[in-house]
Amino acid sequence: MSEMFRAKIDIELTVNGEAVEGSVPAGQHLIDFLRLECGLTGAHASCEHGVCGACTVRVDGIAVRGCLMLAAQADGAEIWTVEGLSETAAIKDLQEAFVARNALQCGFCTPGMLVAAEELLAGGGVPSRAEIREHLSGNYCRCTGYEAIVDAVESVARTRAGRGAA
Amino acid sequence: MTIPFGNPDRPNSYIGKTVPRPNAAKLVEGRGRYVDDIVLPRMVHVAFVRSHFAHARIAGIDTAAAREVRGVLRVFTGAELAEVCTPWVAVLAHLKGLKSPPEHALAVDRACWVGEPVAAVVATSRAAAEDGAALVELDLEPLPVVTDMMSALDPATPVLHEALGDNLAFRREHVEGDPDAVFASAHKVVSAKFVTARHTGVTLEPRSILVDWNPADRQMTAYHATQAPHMIQAVLAQHLDLPESRVRVICGDVGGSYGIKVHVYPDEVATAAIAKIMGRPVKFVADRLESFTTDIHARDHEIEARLAVDADGKILAMDVDDWTAIGAYSVYPRTSAIEGNQVVNLCGGPYDFAHYRARTTVVFQNKTPTCQYRAVGHPIAVAITEGLVDLAAAELGIDPVEIRRRNMFRDDAYPVTSPAKMRFEGLSHHASMDRLMALMDYDALRADQAAARARGVHRGIGIASFIELTNPSPFMYGIGGARISAQDGCTVRMDPDGSIVALSGVTEQGQGTEAMLSQIVAEGVGVSPSNVRVVTGDTQVTPYGGGTWASRGAGIGGEAALRSARALRGAILEVAAAMLQADQASLDIRDGAVVDADTGAERMPLEELGRIVYFRGDTLPQGLPRELVQTRHFITTEYPFAFTNGVQASYLEVDTETGVVTLLKHWCVEDCGRIINPQLVxxxxxGGIVQGLGGALFEEIHYDADGQLLNGSMADYLVPMAAEMPDMVIGHVETPTKESELGAKGAGEAGTAGAPAVVMNAINDALRPLAARVTHMPFTPERILRALGKIED
Known part of the structure; x- marks a missing residue:
């Protein structure tokens, strides 16, 4: 059976705004393709069950588990990872808020957490703390106890809403 | 010169301020470098074949099919690795009677728990290694298993390790005073059975190691997600027959540790052995099932305990019978007897009483080995103590806060020695309780609770005082014979551009070590923290040290950093005095420049001093010392440990129909001595509280009677998620230790130490009108409904 997983499939996709081509094993997960083939080590494989969210990346505008999606399924997709979101300064305010509030300790969950948080923030408005907690409940953090993360996301939502109103 | 910490307007006042972490910006950009991010030329991957039985004789291993897999290079068995890697025995001399059998990197004759590594498959990719591992055929003959803790010593129970004679790994009993006589005559005796579940740390970054053996240099380099690089250096050298000087352990970014990554794991040593055999880099990263079956477990205890009190609620005596099952081996080199030992040492910790007996019984069983995990033993000891104190308060009709105030050591009583013979230099139980009462507005909360009860809503308030062991001396491990350093060092140097580099033996696991060190060094030298670069986690580069465990980084590593920084300041000023023809005592360093101490007027920027020292040393007086590199080490000597204290409170609601607990709010006041960075503390x-809340409400490793682990995924082993966690109010009292100029004690265990007890007490406070009580963690809806009598089958 493992030979079937090794069969190569050609894919073309956009990763962080750059065109990428690959010939990937059928069984390769998106997170492994991004880490091993693209050198994008920001998002991490952790639970490998789609539970913890450390592998979260943006696929066609949606926060997706990189460990639950095959690379072959990403043919034609537009993918953004923390590296691309950093280089384009798309989430600079969120990243600065995480640093200022110490909303990360070991940083292993952070790239996925940021993608998930940005998905919520992109919806606009100022979500309640309960809504922030609910939205991030698919992204585990073992270090912070979450409160600092909720604070950081809440502060960015308020700032963005204020800017939009002004 | 003593730093006037009390004056916030002092020059270079970085100690005590919230300063951003220098390494946080890279982590939010995904630019961290964890072990799995490292790729070396000719690197190969190892996957392990693990025992699927809890206890089995290894009758044969057929590797033929695995070797046929494309990409598979080698397959190793235990016997092959044993030729290059010696086994270890995890005992310590000061834990008298502790025994454990020799343990190999790969099991040789017998596998003793589900997940024990038996064979290793090396391939050009991780995927190929896993494909190969799936085709290794283990011929395992099942042997009788020991899984139940309390019957492990019964004559009818099979002996797990025949050579040891029985299943007892360790037993210690401590008796102070005459507890039996006091219990016989006391006004009131309360008792309870407590159970704390088997946990594991669930670091989001799995255990990871990449080992490169360069036979030409005779140098082994291990890139390792670890808390103790120098300890790992010593262990790899000893068991792979290398000089310590030829083993370099590099610890870059680590994705969570909490004690999980301070131990020696057979598969990691096997990875190093394979690298030595193959002469090329070998990477091992555990997958999540391997994390659950092979990361150390902890906290698997059952305890019967009693408390004797007089009519006023004064504690007279405490009696604790603690049992814990540690799996198949004591874990190397810190051993698996420490947790039970800590329970004996820590029970009753906050309270002034005279008669004490505590016994811990540590037994072997066919499960994953247990060892030190964050707040080792504390959550257990605090749950026992605070559970009993609340029970006594309820029986006597005394408010839970009041009974604690009547029993806690007075704040002016120190130094004192506890009934467990722990020595306290200075604690602040009463000041901390006062601060907690103010923060939580206790009386208003009681009124809210009463109003809720009138509506049929069951809310509870829990209180738990505790002590926390930090800043360990060699009394923790060194005196037992382990090469685990309790001292730590720091080298601070000034480079030609006036910037400062600090190299420290303590490590960064995400808690903010490098920020803390940069603040201390900045203040000690007289520069901005942004002008201090900190280097940690490289045994070939940093001074020898212990790393990160038992909340020692700030107290011990921080003091070494302060002393080396002050020494560098002196060395710089000696050169400056010669250059400026001034009295050294009239000069100071502030914000990166030499200034007049009296007026603050700038005399010379440090980069000018650096230019002269490094490029125009000919212009300085002959014989003038110009050592702009200074190293100092620090070890605590007066107390074996620096104890801290704190008190937590929880307000929660119990749904008596569903058994679900909703955490409404949480408070913690703690005293870690000098606070270096308030935000990081x-x-x-x-973070510690939430790990403790996980233990209180969710976390429990399940095994069946055959020793099969039943919940080896994050979908099945529950950890706290954002939605269930409360906001937490944190307050402080500062009682600096007098052992160091810095005065810092540790803060890493306090949250985890008290959280399970305080949730237990809050649930029981909520359930008291319903005559229900829970003491078996985690407090799942099922256990709460059983306590309420709503489930009876």
Missing amino acids: DEQIR
Whole structure:
């Protein structure tokens, strides 16, 4: 059976705004393709069950588990990872808020957490703390106890809403 | 010169301020470098074949099919690795009677728990190694298993390790005073059975190691997600027959540790052995099932305990019978007897009483080995103590806060020695309780609770005082014979551009070590923290040290950093005095420049001093010392440990129909001595609380009677998620230790130490009108409904 997983499939996709081509094993997960083939080590494989969210990346505008999606399924997709979101300064305010509030300790969950948080923030408005907690409940953090993360996301939502109103 | 910490307007006042972490910006950009991010030329991957039985004789291993897999290079068995890697025995001399059998990197004759590594498959990719591992055929003959803790010593129970004679790994009993006589005559005796579940740390980054053996240099380099690089250096050298000087352990970014990554794991040693055999880099990263079956477990205890009190609620005596089952081996080199030992040492910790007996019984069983995990033993000891104190308060009709105030050591009583023979230099139980009462507005909360009860809503308030062991001396491990350093060092140097580099033996696991060190060094030298670069986690580069465990980084590593920084300041000023023809005592360094101490007027920027020293040393007086590199080490000597204290409170609601507990709010006041970075301390405590809340409400490793682990995924082993966690109010009292100029004690365990007990007490406070009580963690809806009599089958 493992030979079937090794069969190569050609894919073309956009990763962080750059065109990428690959010939990937059928069984390769998106997170492994991004880490091993693209050198994008920001998002991490952790639970490998789609539970913890450390592998979260943006696929066609949606926060997706990189460990639950095959690379072959990403043919034609537009993918953004923390590296691309950093280089384009798309989430600079969120990243600065995480640093200022110490909303990360070991940083292993952070790239996925940021993608998930940005998905919520992109919806606009100022979500309640309960809504922030609910939205991030698919992204585990073992270090912070979450409160600092909720604070950081809440502060960015308020700032963005204020800017939009002004 | 003593730093006037009390004056916030002092020059270079970085100690005590919230300063951003220098390494946080890279982590939010995904630019961290964890072990799995490292790729070396000719690197190969190893996957392990593990025992699927809890206890089995290894009758044969057929590797033929695995070797046929494309990409598979080698397959190793235990016997092959044993030729290059010696086994270890995890005992310590000061834990008298502790025994454990020799343990190999790969099991040789017998596998003793589900997940024990038996064979290793090396391939050009991780995927190929896993494909190969799936085709290795283990011929395992099942042997009788020991899984139940309390019957492990019964004559009818099979002996797990025949050579040891029985299943007892360790037993210690401590008796102070005459507890039996006091219990016989006391006004009131309360008792309870407590159970704390088997946990594991669930670091989001799995255990990871990449080992490169360069036979030409005779140098082994291990890139390792670890808390103790120098300890790992010593262990790899000893068991792979290398000089310590030829083993370099590099610890870059680590994705969570909490004690999980301070131990020696057979598969990691096997990875190093394979690298030595193959002469090329070998990477091992555990997958999540391997994390659950092979990361150390902890906290698997059953305890019967009693408390004797007089009519006023004064504690007279405490009696604790603690049992814990540690799996198949004591874990190397810190051993698996420490947790039970800590329970004996820590029970009753906050309270002034005279008669004490505590016994811990540590037994072997066919499960994953247990060892030190964050707040080792504390959550257990605090749950026992605070559970009993609340029970006594309820029986006597005394408010839970009041009974604690009547029994806690007075704040002016120190130094004192506890009934467990722990020595306290200075604690602040009463000041901390006062601060907690103010923060939580206790009386208003009681009124809210009463109003809720009138509506049929069951809310509870829990209180738990505790002590926390930090800043360990060699009394923790060194005196037992382990090469685990309790001292730590720091080298601070000034480079030609006036910038400062600090190299420290303590490590960064995400708690903010490098920020803390940069603040201390900045203040000690007289520069901005942004002008201090900190280097940690490289045994070939940093001074020898212990790393990160038992909340020692700030107290011990921080003091070494302060002393080396002050020494560098002196060395710089000696050169400056010669250059400026001034009295050295009239000069100071502030914000990166030499200034007049009296007026603050700038005399010379440090980069000018650097230019002269490094490029125009000919212009300085002959014989003038110009050592702009200074190293100092620090070890605590007066107390074996620096104890801290704190008190937590929880307000929660119990749904008596569903058994679900909703955490409404949480408070913690703690006293870690001098606070170096308030934000980092608060976040350590918040993170610690949530790990403790996990133990209280969710976390429990399940095994069946055959020793099969039943919940080996994050979908099945529950950890706290954002939605269930409360906001937490953190407060502080500062009682600096007098052992160091810095005065810092540890803060890493406080949150985890008290959280399970305080949730237990809050649930029981909520359930008291219903005559229900829970003491078996985690407090799942099922256990709460059983306590309420709503489930009876």
